[in-house]
Amino acid sequence: MASAGSGFSGRAALLLTLAAGLVATVAGCSSADEPEVRDIASSFASSGPQGRCDLLAPATLTSLVQGGESCPEAVQHLPVGSGEVVSVEVWGVDAQVHLTDDTLFLTRDDTGWRVSAAACAPAGKGSYLCQVEAS
């Protein structure tokens, strides 16, 4: 502790550069994905049952057909929104999209962004109860 090395300034500069890079990465990645998230959410909202099923995340799709119905049959009986996109929030590999008549949650996998939850109603204290989601 008493013996900080003479090369400290160089190491400090390296650490600061790494720190700035990490923060810039955090800030940059979220905004870069926003157009794609908006497009997927908009397509989901304007599609028919089969089109919506094609945009669901695999785990959400699996959960939806557990009752024995096909995905399109299950989706058309649920209050999934079809309104315009109002706002988009992207944080890491997760996103939230407010439609005029629903709230969607999306997640990113190797194939791109997919809808992980829909037909979500506010349940107080900022949380949502979703009728379409992975179990």
Add this chain to the structure above:
Amino acid sequence: MTAVRSFLKGNGLSLGFGALFLATLVGQALAGVAEFNDQRVSEGLAGVSLARYVTSSSFAVDVMENWQSEYLQFFLYVYATVWLVQRGSPESKELHRVGTETDQEQRVHEHSGEDSPTWARTGGLRTAVFSRSLGLLMGGIFLLTWAGMSVAGWSAFNAEQLAGHEDPVSWLGYLAHPDFWSRTFQNWQSEMLAVGSMAIFAVYLRQRGSPESKPVGAAHADTGQTG
């Protein structure tokens, strides 16, 4: 001895810890992505690649929360040891030297030698800044990395909020959230414990050849000796 070997020997402490830092950072990334993906799979979400994980806020906040506390530790230690002493500890100066000491003891202004740094000789603002440069740098890096932790933590927290189907929060909202302070205090407490215990353990225990220890034969009451 070749120039390379001479350089390696003369900078072994910096290079050794630099290599250990990189190796452990890689270890943290590999273990972190495995834990992160376990959590996501249990939530019915897809896992992420190592490349995406190391550029994620989850990795960034885990790195930043440790960096900020380390620099806080050094910043406090540099400043605290000006005024606080520990009888018998090699981490402390002698008890009668509490404070910033005289210009003669610190070899500044007219008491500087030919080998003294220029800013120690010139006086005025430059000497005043140079006299505090170590603490200022440590404190500055601490503030930057703590701010970095708050941004990365905010982003990671909001990602978790969305994965759990909850609204994201503002940066100020995150600063008031227990997650930010839990990450902060859990790191701070360990640094304070490490510094405090090192100061007192070094009174009674020795490590032969280490400048962090007193000479093996030094009395327990000897303060400020290293060997």
